[in-house]
Amino acid sequence: MLDRVSTPATVIDRPVSRQTAARTAAARTAAIRAPAMRAAGKAAAGARKPSRALPLRRFWSTLLILAVWQAASSAGLVSPQTLASPLRIAQTAFDLIRSGVLPQNLLVSLGRAGSGLAIAIAVGIALALIAGLSRIGEDVVDAPMQMLRTLPALALVPLFILWFGIGETPKIALVALGAMIPVYLNLSKGIRAIDPKLLEMGRTLGLSRMAVIRHIVLPGALPDLLTGLRFSVGISWLMLVVAEQVNASTGIGHMMMDAQDFLRTDIILVGLLVYALLGLLSDLAVRMLERHLLRWRPVAGGAR
Amino acid sequence: MSGGVLVEGLGRAFGGNRVLDGLDLQIRPGEFVALLGRSGSGKTTLLRTLAGLDPVEEGAVSVPDQVAVVFQESRLLPWKRVRDNVMLGLDGADAGARAEAALGEVGLAHRVDAWPLTLSGGEAQRVGIARALVRAPHLLMLDEPFASLDALTRLRMHALVERLWRKHGCAVLLVTHDVDEALTLGDRAVVLDRGRIRTVLPLEMERPRRHDADFARGRQVLLEALDVGEAV
Ligand SMILES: Nc1ncnc2c1ncn2[C@@H]1O[C@H](COP(=O)(O)OP(=O)(O)OP(=O)(O)O)[C@@H](O)[C@H]1O
Ligand SMILES: [Mg+2]
Numbered sequence: 001m002l003d004r005v006s007t008p009a010t011v012i013d014r015p016v017s018r019q020t021a022a023r024t025a026a027a028r029t030a031a032i033r034a035p036a037m038r039a040a041g042k043a044a045a046g047a048r049k050p051s052r053a054l055p056l057r058r059f060w061s062t063l064l065i066l067a068v069w070q071a072a073s074s075a076g077l078v079s080p081q082t083l084a085s086p087l088r089i090a091q092t093a094f095d096l097i098r099s100g101v102l103p104q105n106l107l108v109s110l111g112r113a114g115s116g117l118a119i120a121i122a123v124g125i126a127l128a129l130i131a132g133l134s135r136i137g138e139d140v141v142d143a144p145m146q147m148l149r150t151l152p153a154l155a156l157v158p159l160f161i162l163w164f165g166i167g168e169t170p171k172i173a174l175v176a177l178g179a180m181i182p183v184y185l186n187l188s189k190g191i192r193a194i195d196p197k198l199l200e201m202g203r204t205l206g207l208s209r210m211a212v213i214r215h216i217v218l219p220g221a222l223p224d225l226l227t228g229l230r231f232s233v234g235i236s237w238l239m240l241v242v243a244e245q246v247n248a249s250t251g252i253g254h255m256m257m258d259a260q261d262f263l264r265t266d267i268i269l270v271g272l273l274v275y276a277l278l279g280l281l282s283d284l285a286v287r288m289l290e291r292h293l294l295r296w297r298p299v300a301g302g303a304r
Numbered sequence: 305m306s307g308g309v310l311v312e313g314l315g316r317a318f319g320g321n322r323v324l325d326g327l328d329l330q331i332r333p334g335e336f337v338a339l340l341g342r343s344g345s346g347k348t349t350l351l352r353t354l355a356g357l358d359p360v361e362e363g364a365v366s367v368p369d370q371v372a373v374v375f376q377e378s379r380l381l382p383w384k385r386v387r388d389n390v391m392l393g394l395d396g397a398d399a400g401a402r403a404e405a406a407l408g409e410v411g412l413a414h415r416v417d418a419w420p421l422t423l424s425g426g427e428a429q430r431v432g433i434a435r436a437l438v439r440a441p442h443l444l445m446l447d448e449p450f451a452s453l454d455a456l457t458r459l460r461m462h463a464l465v466e467r468l469w470r471k472h473g474c475a476v477l478l479v480t481h482d483v484d485e486a487l488t489l490g491d492r493a494v495v496l497d498r499g500r501i502r503t504v505l506p507l508e509m510e511r512p513r514r515h516d517a518d519f520a521r522g523r524q525v526l527l528e529a530l531d532v533g534e535a536v
Contacts, residue, residue: 197375197377197379198379198381200357200379201375201379202392202393203356203357204355204356204357204371204372204373205392205393205435205439206393207392207393211393215381215384215392216381219381219383219384220381220383222383295419296382296383296384296385296419296420296421297382297421298419298421298422
């Protein structure tokens, strides 16, 4: 408080020449800053306006495409066996939901993706901890995992069918295997990148090994784990699509393959829409999780 | 009393580089020792050895069982709020209350719920001090804790550390490059050179220290011990 009040007084007491020098310097910075600030202000205002207008524009262009598509279908330019019309798709979606066909299949698919992903996360975290926390563990676990990483998981479908038959097991196993890799890779990298100074601090505070893992290692590697999780979620949908289309008697993929036999492009498109929505929603969920768990980061949380 | 430090013939080498070489040092319980020395003279190595972070390769070291360290960088866990950082490793139902009390002592009662990355350098360092003091250490070691702070903040920190030291009565080993800091805070200034203690300067001026003739004489002695005496 006192500092602030006394400062201008000392400036006035100073010799005139220095004061003018200070004033011109100040004026120059002001002059330099002013256009920059105006530009920044404009940019900020400009950025805000489109962000409100943009979704609308996008909305309109999408609507336009849908309208053209619908018109082409109604005019008979596109046969329903090639591509069903938007209205037809909406009607089919409604019917599928009302008859319970879609919810049932969706539930099955969600169950497969969910259990596969859960296994992937558990196994991925366990392996990453083993590899990240001990030299021996790294030697034993990391090399096979790196090899597994180069393998396209989808190429394992025939083998998995031979091993596990055509029940739920091969599908869940495929999702689990594909989704585990990014969890493992990112988390083990994150654990190895923990600041050794923090680990040392833990020692001087007398933390036990378990406490170090709980308070320092895992939270420190959490950003990497979440990055891995986002990849994993994407991969688990990809695995699911393939697994359900190769052999299944239930699930969204099966519903679509079934529709193929009857040339029902409307059902196939409903399936595609569902997949797209699932991908979008799960990504959103991970992002929200990220924002909550990483709120200690000034950028992510906007704290201060 | 278990509060003192005794170092006898401590030696440490990295490869062929002898960093500590037959070092003897004694710190009485409750004594404030300022440790000076040129860069690379082994100050941090000594402190790390006393903290149990580096092994004792030669000689013998005895330290109290409650030792706390404050480093130059505050080393707070960014994912824990300030209070939880201070509480780390404490047990007991009153840990939270003790942490808050310690933060109050360093003038940060209003920041207990803040995230460490939102603190200023001086605030972060004060949290580090609170985290050390909440453990009621018999020996508090600080490795250039104020080196990256601005001059004004550093002066405030000196006053804070002196007040807390008097209140808690722990022995303090303060590593610093700042001769005035050593003269302001220390009961004794110790200069490390080529792995040994070459100069010991007892500082018996009354506290709070004033920049008087004794202070100037002390500064001259220390600067000479640091081989910059002639330049001044
Ligand atoms: N882990 C290590 N491996 C090899 N050399 C090391 C290691 N730690 C310290 N040294 C060396 O030991 C010497 C003393 O280092 P130390 O950090 O104790 O110096 P210091 O007195 O704290 O210096 P400063 O004032 O710059 O912090 C330096 O020459 C340094 O290079
Ligand atoms: Mg050092």
